[in-house]
Amino acid sequence: xxxxxxxxxxxxxxxxxxxxxxxxxxxxxxxxxxxxxxxxxxxxxxxxxxxxxxxxxxxxxxxxxxxxxxxxxxxxxxxxxxxxxxxxxxxxxxxxxxxxxxxxxxxxxxxxxxxxxxxxxxxxxxxxxxxxxxxxxxxxxxxxxxxxxxxxxxxxxxxxxxxxxxxxxxxxxxxxxxxxxxxxxxxxxxxxxxxxxxxxxxxxxxxxxxxxxxxxxxxxxxxxxxxxxxxxxxxxxxx
Ligand code: CTP
Ligand code: CA
Numbered sequence: 001x002x003x004x005x006x007x008x009x010x011x012x013x014x015x016x017x018x019x020x021x022x023x024x025x026x027x028x029x030x031x032x033x034x035x036x037x038x039x040x041x042x043x044x045x046x047x048x049x050x051x052x053x054x055x056x057x058x059x060x061x062x063x064x065x066x067x068x069x070x071x072x073x074x075x076x077x078x079x080x081x082x083x084x085x086x087x088x089x090x091x092x093x094x095x096x097x098x099x100x101x102x103x104x105x106x107x108x109x110x111x112x113x114x115x116x117x118x119x120x121x122x123x124x125x126x127x128x129x130x131x132x133x134x135x136x137x138x139x140x141x142x143x144x145x146x147x148x149x150x151x152x153x154x155x156x157x158x159x160x161x162x163x164x165x166x167x168x169x170x171x172x173x174x175x176x177x178x179x180x181x182x183x184x185x186x187x188x189x190x191x192x193x194x195x196x197x198x199x200x201x202x203x204x205x206x207x208x209x210x211x212x213x214x215x216x217x218x219x220x221x222x223x224x225x226x227x228x229x230x231x232x233x234x235x236x237x238x239x
Contacts, residue, residue, distance in 0.1 A: 008052025009231035014092040015048040018099035020060035022078045027110040036100035038062035043223035056088040078130035094153040097134050138180040154181040159189040176205050
């Protein structure tokens with residue numbers, strides 16, 4: 001990445017980025033996880049750094065290196081990530097939630113390794129819902145005076161495939177409305193796009209009705225488009 005010649009479009013701003021995938025433990029040696037590598041989030045963090053921002057990276061199980069120059073905090077489970085993001089978000093200008101947060105976790109954690117004893121029935125894993133970090137922050141921000149110091153610009157990411165009910169963008173628009181955040185980056189997955197690959201195709205939907213912005217290219221290119229949008233929204237004080 002080229003260093004900006006001037007102070008950079010995000011100079012003086014603080015951007016929080018969550019990245020990676022959570023792991024929800026079953027017993028001391030096993031967990032339920034997901035295939036997020038953290039690449040897109042790390043690319044967003046790098047683009048924000050290059051734009052001059054102070055970057056707080058909240059990382060859950062990255063498969064890629066942490067960029068130098070970020071303020072790093074780490075989390076393993078969704079509940080830990082929730083606490084870490086809430087802490088990092090206070091006083092920040094923007095929050096970008098690229099982390100793949102497990103929607104559910106095992107209802108119980110077994111303190112000792114689960115054994116496959118022959119005399120016992122095959123185990124059934126019961127799941128319970130995890131907190132929705134993004135939706136919780138949006139509603140806390142609305143309830144607290146002075147937004148509780150939370151960012152005026154909250155950006156979600158959604159990987160969608162489209163199904164019999166609706167297309168990728170319809171699912172995205174419904175999710176944006178449900179989450180209440182300002183921007184939702186809708187990432188089309190399946191057919192070779194999305195997890196673990198270098199090239200991405202996204203559409204950024206805005207809650208304020210601004211026209212959708214499409215970006216395709218490497219995760220770095222997508223990150224730069226997103227960081228430009230964040231910078232111009234912060235400059236214009238449009239959230
Ligand atoms: N997210 C979150 N907390 C969760 C789940 C998701 O903060 N428990 C955030 C993700 O980091 C992402 C956005 O919400 O920025 C959308 O995630 P996604 O999984 O697409 O949304 P869900 O509401 O969980 O819907 P779905 O049923 O499609 O998984
Ligand atoms: Ca989900």
